[in-house]
Amino acid sequence: MTDQESALLVGGPASGLRVTVTGRPRMLLVTYPCAVDPDCLEVRGEVKVDAVHVYRLDPHPADGPPRYGYDPASP
Template structure:
């Protein structure tokens, strides 16, 4: 298991952020696993919507916000659905 100091040392030596595994909990993307770098605090999941009578090229997507659980320090990182965010 890597500790935060170990991860920082790896990043400093390699000059790149290490990839980590994360899991989304709740909401429409519940259980989705992904790989990411930099431990972003918020993830945005979008899902295309079908549109009727829309001008050419218009696309509409439903947006879903997931926030990182700061209590989880090791992989897999955990992101929980935020149903209140716009």
């Protein structure tokens, strides 16, 4: 059984995006790619770096879809 529904991200870099969640997880991780200095690639080889942003489920949302608020204190 899948309990999928649309959820709204509020605040932070992904504010306003809608995502499909299953079972209302308490937390979502949103990643955003970061540019890597080309000079570093010569030394380190191929590297991928992502910024990680945490969104937490609002336990008391207003009417409408579940809302996930940006947590600025997260890494």
